Amino acid sequence: MGDTVRKVHHYATLVPNRPGQAFKVLATLVSAGINLLACTGTPRGRRAQIDVVPDDTRKFNAAVKKAGLKFSPKKSGFLIQGEDRPGALADNLKLLADKGINVAAVDGLSAGQGRWGAILWVDPKDVNRAGRVLRAKAK
Template identity: 45%
Template sequence: MTDTIRRIDYYYVTAPDKPGVGAEILGKLRDAGVNLLAVHAFPSARRSQLDVVPADAVAFQAAAKAAGLKLSKPKAVFLVEGDDRVAAFAQLLSRLGAAGINVTAATGVRSGMGRYGALVWVKPGDVRKAAAVLGA
């Protein structure tokens, strides 16, 4: 089976870098019934940034507003799902590199049952070209 690669919108939320804050934010979304396809969190300027990829952007935005969360504007990320194999992620990144597209961030994970997933970020000016290269 080939990889499924989608260009999808994500949003980020910044929050204090303190224990439990991420769980609180995600709990509010859970309580609102929001399904998330991916979450990527990391420290940023003495705070935490949570990049959130919702399954339904409209429902997510409504839930975030009701929960008092301040969201970024939507930004593009590539969501990859595929059969796990040796060098799957390397092959994906090589395609972008060969096209002269710099990857600004990437996260890959084996998800079990012989599958893997990844998030790949490129600069906004490279999103269309990357989508064409990846078939997204």
């Protein structure tokens, strides 16, 4: 069975780089019933960037607006999931590289129980083409 590929939307926010700040953002999303497909955080000096990929972007946008949270405009990427195997991520990256599509960022991990997953982003001009390339392999 091939990997599954899903186009997703990513949003980012900056918070003070102090204990509990990511929790506050995530707790607000949880209280609004937001399910996240991915979340990552990175330091930015005295601030930290929290990146989230919500399962339902409409619900996410409504919750963020209601809570008064400030997130960046959406950026598109892809969630890839499948049976874990050596080279699972590399195989997908090669497909894009062979078509001249640059991957701007990627996070991959083992999901346990023989599964793996990755989230990756490409330049906005390449989103549609990258989707076609990745989905063609997944069929």
